[in-house]
Amino acid sequence: MKLGLGWKLYGDGSAPPPGAVVKPDERLSWGRTAGLGAQHVVAMFGATFVFPIVMGLDPNLAIMMSGIGTILFLLIVKGKIPSYLGTSASFVGAVTAIRAAGGDSATVTGAILVAGAVLALSGVLIHLLGPHVILKAFPPAVTGAVVMLIGFNLAPVVATAYWPYDQWIGLLTMGFVVLATVLLRGFLGRITILLGLIFGFVMSWLFDRVFGMASVPGDEPGSVVDAFRVDLSGVAEASWIGLPSFHAPDFQTSAILVALPAVIALIAENAGHVKAVQEMTGEDLDPHMGRAIFADGVATTLASSVGGSPTTTYAENIGVMAATRIYSTAAYYVAAIVAILFGLCPKFGALIAATPSGVLGGITVVLYGMIGLLGAKIWVENRVDFANPVVLVPLAAGLIAGIGGVEVAFTDTFVINGIALGTIITLVGYHLLVWLAPEHMVPRPVGARPEGDEGAGIMVVGTGDDTALPEAAKEERAVEGADKEGPDRT
Structure with missing residues (x-):
């Protein structure tokens, strides 16, 4: 079975000329491919380790399983869809609710595992029945509402779990992320969450030097102690090489019911990302959409079975491809291997775990709001x-x-x-x-015509695809989107 592992060398392996495209089954020289892989690592890095922290899961394990999940994804889709699987934000609301009800990390990962299995089964059904079933079961009106629920349901978490511990660091970090998202261009504009994390760390260190200790969360749930915002003692004690923390899942019916709605958001997200890659590469990827959703479900199931975080395809990495016009899956294999190596470094995980609460407060204000507004984006794009x-x-x-x-x-x-x-x-x-x-x-779906009228079509959830629109509407959409630089980040 062809698994998409045989790459043809593009030209002489040097950088392609402006406007040229490197296809998924092609590659540049291995040196340049390694550089592209590093770009993909940076693009996925911020959200992939921030979300596990927010969910109370091991970020080291999340990074490692994201690499394993990406390799698994590429093998299942046979190299047809270049994508990176990072940590999914769709489960953050469910995890928060599960923990608020007394659930621990085992309960959380058990619920995610079942949701991942349901996502995988959904992918099988979509592959057998065709991608049009997505719109029938989860029309844009419903999908947008579910995505909005996932995001806005997290608002109390910011208000109670992070922000109160250090409001000024939270405010500064939030302001930096907002300004950086608007002012930075190109690649830096796509990693503003990571930059915000670094900025928050620096500001927390400066506040420690200038203002002294602050009230920070203690080791016991709900406890508060006076300590410095930045505590790197755990980093010094951690070893350079070692396995992350594994744990077995625990299955609770109430927790599973809370996590299952995220499957709807993941189906819509994966479908939208497949359509985005299809538009960039010019390849017909609809026949592979079911495989992509199945692969994400399998990766999520595998990751949560050992205590890891859920996965999803990342728009950040699609943005890297849009900027470089290099769609080689070889670069994703490089990125996946680098992520696995990061996951085997406990010192790196200890550094991530030392993120001050105020920094998380500033970042999550933006992240949670963006998740919620993606629901509104689906409504607007599909003219609900x-x-x-x-x-x-x-x-x-x-x-x-x-x-x-x-x-x-x-x-x-x-x-x-x-x-x-x-x-x-x-x-x-x-x-x-x-x-x-x-x-x-x-x-009726966007662009659908009255019954009996030839040429009726549908728009895939959340993609902005114009194939079903009348010509005049297509021209109008083209004018409105002429100044955009590739797909929107999620």
């Missing part, structure tokens, strides 16, 4: 009609129930709330109303 009560009513009810903390208790130990409840209300309510509504009120 909120004047239609079939759309408006179930989404309104689901969002308020999910974000507001409404609970439905079946027993003393089995309670559905937060993201899980909001998703159920949105998904069931939407499809029920579509089934009951008269024909003229049934929402």
Whole structure:
């Protein structure tokens, strides 16, 4: 079976001329390929280790499993879809809810493992039935609401878990990330979270020198102690080479129900990224979309089975390809191997774990808001009609129930709330109303024409793909997007 491991040398292996494209099955010289791999490592690095910290999981293990997951992904898609699998943000809200209910890391990874298995099965179904089933099961209105739930449900975490410990460092870090995202261009503009982390570390060190100790979280949950913001004693004690911390998952039904809604967001995210790569490479990747979703599910299942973080394809690395026009999967194998080596360095993990709470507060304010607004982005790109009560009513009810903390208790130990409840209300309510509504009120996909009209089409969730739009609409979209530099970062 061809696994996409045989790369043809592009020309003489030197840098391609401006405008030229290096295809996924091609490569430059190994020296240049290694350099490209390093770029992909930097691009995925910030979010891949920040999200495990936020979820209370081992960042070293997350980095290592991201490399293993990427290799597994590339093998499953047979090298057709160049992508890097970093830590997924879609589970952050669920993990927060699970821990708030008393769950530990084993419960968290058990819930993620089941969600990963469901994602893998979804990929198999999509491969067998065709990518159009994504839109039928999870239309843009529903997908946008679920993504918004995942992001905005995290707002209390910032307000209670990070920000109060050091509001001024949080404010400075947040301000830096916001300004850097707008002012920095090119590659630096794509790693602003990593730059914000570095900035926050430096400012925390300066505050320690100028203002002395601060109230920081203690070793016991909920405890507070006076200490310096930056404590690198754990880095000095950690060894240079060693295995990260593994643990077995534990399966709790209530936790699993909380984590399952993230599957919807991951299906939409993967589909959007496949379409973005398709537009850049000019290759028809729709037949491989099911494989990509299956591969992400398998990688998430494998990572969580040993205590690692969930994975997803990364838009940051798609942005690197858009900037370089080099789509060689060889560079991703290099990046994956580098990530695995980083994961085998406990000293590196100890440095990440020393991130001050104020820095995390400043970063998560931006990150959580961006996750939530991606839901609105899906609505806008797919022109969701909120004047239609079939759309408006179930989404309104689901969002308020999910974000507001409404609970439905079946027993003393089995309670559905937060993201899980909001998703159920949105998904069931939407499809029920579509089934009951008269024909003229049934929402139609962007570009769909009345029944019987030839050429009707659909837009894939969250991709901005114009294949289904009339020519005039395509021209309008082209003018609006003419100044964009590649795909949006997520």
